[in-house]
Amino acid sequence: MIMAVIESFKFLPGLAECPLLVTCDGAGKVCDQVRPKRGFVTAELADKYAAYVHGLQDALGANRVLVLPEREGFGLAVKAAVARVTTPYVLLCQHDNMFVRPIDLERVIRIMEANQDDLKCVHFVSPKSTFEVEGNKDGGCNQGAAAPLSLKRIEDRLGRLAGSARDFGETKEDGAAQHAGAQSPSTFWPMPSWLERNHVCSTAHYRDFVLGPETKLKPGQFIEETFGQRMRQDLAAGGSHRPYGIYRLLDDPESATLHLDGRAFLPVLEQKRRGWRVTDLYQRLELRHSAWLAAEAGGCWSPGAPLPPWPPMPISGSAAGSSKNF
Structure with a gap:
């Protein structure tokens, strides 16, 4: 996501040319309860979260991912991130x-x-x-x-x-x-x-x-x-x-x-693997972005002007999904 x-x-x-910093809060206290908003998670969830964070570091670069050692919550996580800007x-x-x-x-x-x-x-x-x-x-x-x-x-x-x-x-x-x-x-x-x-x-x-x-x-x-x-x-x-x-x-x-x-939320590829009806949101956004770029390149779009309309929803059948992480 x-x-x-x-x-x-x-x-x-x-x-895209600006510095990027993704802040990951600490997983929380490992115990037998599953109450993430209170900071309580099982060992299994903590391990899954650690694997997810490592995946982000691999995808974005370790210097772009700030990992907090303890669970702080949204406000303190933002404060830690802004201090590094x-x-x-x-x-x-x-x-x-x-x-x-x-x-x-x-x-x-x-x-x-x-x-x-x-x-x-x-x-x-x-x-x-x-x-x-x-x-x-x-x-x-x-x-x-x-x-x-x-x-x-x-x-x-x-x-x-x-x-x-x-x-x-x-x-x-x-x-x-x-x-x-x-x-x-x-x-x-x-x-x-x-x-x-x-x-x-x-x-x-x-x-x-x-x-x-x-x-x-x-x-x-x-x-x-x-x-x-x-x-x-x-x-x-x-x-x-x-x-x-x-x-x-x-x-x-x-x-x-x-x-x-x-x-x-699940990535499109995982939704397909499970046989779910895949949302076409990302495909429609990709098409709209392409239309906007084409209009801008052609000189017929400028900031403040109406955007190209949303591509229509599919009428029937499975919605087409995009494999891109849009």
Whole structure:
């Protein structure tokens, strides 16, 4: 499943050239109980997990896999990983959240660079936080301030404690453009709390503020239930959103990510070996990625433009599976 997520990075141009670090938590206490979320596993499960980690090291390289000696849980595992990041920005992805459409990540970074005091962390559109472009209920994408957005769905779910959507561009406060081909501003929605989803963040902000001294993490805890709750309480009491600087990019109403079911996930080849009806998701993503590359090469697609449509689902029979780890 991790390999499927890594393969989906191809939807973010330039990301393949960036350093990669996969963090593996410790297996937990070996005993007769099977309660992984509490840190209790049998010797058999611990051995299987160790073999899985070794497989990742063989596939990705030992220097790309950080193995924690003890079970720490999500929050402390992220903290251990961020402490090793040397780049000014870090993209954090969960092991079960893959990208399913293009994101102009390089432009997002340029906008963050030009608005460092306000825009410190950017999350992406997820299945439960989509929006609509007014006058285009069937889809389409946001073309900046000129396209009114309906944010009812995301605001109904997360609230409006942090205020309304804002436009940020690639221009600094002094009016100087960050990039020769700077485009019109993009729309970002201020998040009222932290969510454990794929996001890009200033490394210093992550290390010194999100995971700073005031964020007390215990083994097994999530950032969402510690820092996230403190943030929400602060905003509810009238605090400023600016120190947090956490936004969601509203670049396209279609979800940018897809959550994989970790309990039911099996590689395509293993599904075939068991005689299961194989999902065609990965094949459809591969076809869509190829169509996007062809459109981009032909000059008929640019960031912010509508994507090629999803390939149709098979009408009958066994769905075709892809042997690639997409």
